[in-house]
Amino acid sequence: MNQEKITNAAISIGFLQLTMTNVAKRLKVRHTALYRYVPSLDHLVLAAMERLNNDIAWPGQLTVTEWQEQILGLFTTLWTVVTSNPGLARELFSPRQSPPPLLKRVELLSAELIAIGLPGEDASAVISALLHCTVGSVPATPAPPDSDSTSTTAVTCSATWIWRQQMDLILDAAVSRVHDVDHRDMTPCRSV
Template identity: 35%
Template sequence: MGERVRRKGTSGTTSSRMGRPPFADREAIVAAALEIGLAELTMTAVAKRLGTSHSTLYGYFRSRDELAAAAVDYAVDAIEWPEPEQDWRAFLAATAWAHWRLYSSHPGLAQEIITLRLTSAALVRRYNRTGVALLDYGFGGQDATLVMDMIAELVVQAFVSTAEGEPTAQPSAAPQARRRALIEPWLESYDPRLRATLVAAVAGPPEAWFERKVELFLDGVAGRGPALPPS
């Protein structure tokens, strides 16, 4: 039901009409923040999108960063994450790609993480679950922690090079475009044996280069982790 708004008519008498005040609760505010995107997120932008006041937003969130943390929690929980199976390598690869989908879907998230602007409770829970799964696979505590941290960092670094505010129809392609702009003017400075690989890396799909990084990383983990189960 909307609230009844009273106003004066041209004759000086008061008339009434049914109005519908802007609706903004915690869920609507978080949804608006994700629609705007973390790279462009401000309290002003959210208030404008919802057609409400700043004071309404601050009734739910004390700051822009608190709102961003809540938005990231929602985004993390919305991603389909892998469950541990018999093969630890397959589990870690699937975890890396789940992180990729998260950062690809939400431009600006990598910058939020790398600059320590926020801590997402949902992301912390996800890191912990990955670490506990590694312990259950037979990794030692130190190696489980290192692998958990490094696989998350691997994905963050794939996205953090995106220029702030750089528009792109395909979010995952933005870091690749940024690297291309940085590397191409200097290609002649690289040894020819490296140049062809660099050209392929910056010219091809970003997912292909990321897949190679994940495979190399997992090869390194295999040298310290438990043996894979027999096929």
């Protein structure tokens, strides 16, 4: 047994059912044996997220000419990962000792958006909206195994269509902000 086998077992169990006891059952060992390799469930969750992150071919740094498509590609990748791993969306925002590996690439986007001409406040707002749209739109639990596959597919397609519409609206707003940045007053609003 090693950390890689434990991490693989954790991913195959899934984030909704992930406990040290379930991993131990999957590996046919006592759960106390896992603690020689993984100090806690939090560490195991982070290791599983790190593995998923490392398996993803994230889009590269944003370019001035194709940034919208690149952001859409990045968030499409994130959408695919969180919808393929029930419970992951919840885990991404659970309090942990360090930011989840899957969000590290997203964190870099703000600086990249500023570099292409979006003001800092707008860059943060765009990233926040995209992240909320992507992770917040994922159903908390998967369809039950005995559910009708046609209705499950219809719900998934509908959720994906709504997510894509939201992404397009957010990105369209970001584009208008980039184009209007030279023509607007940049003084922040103040409460009166």
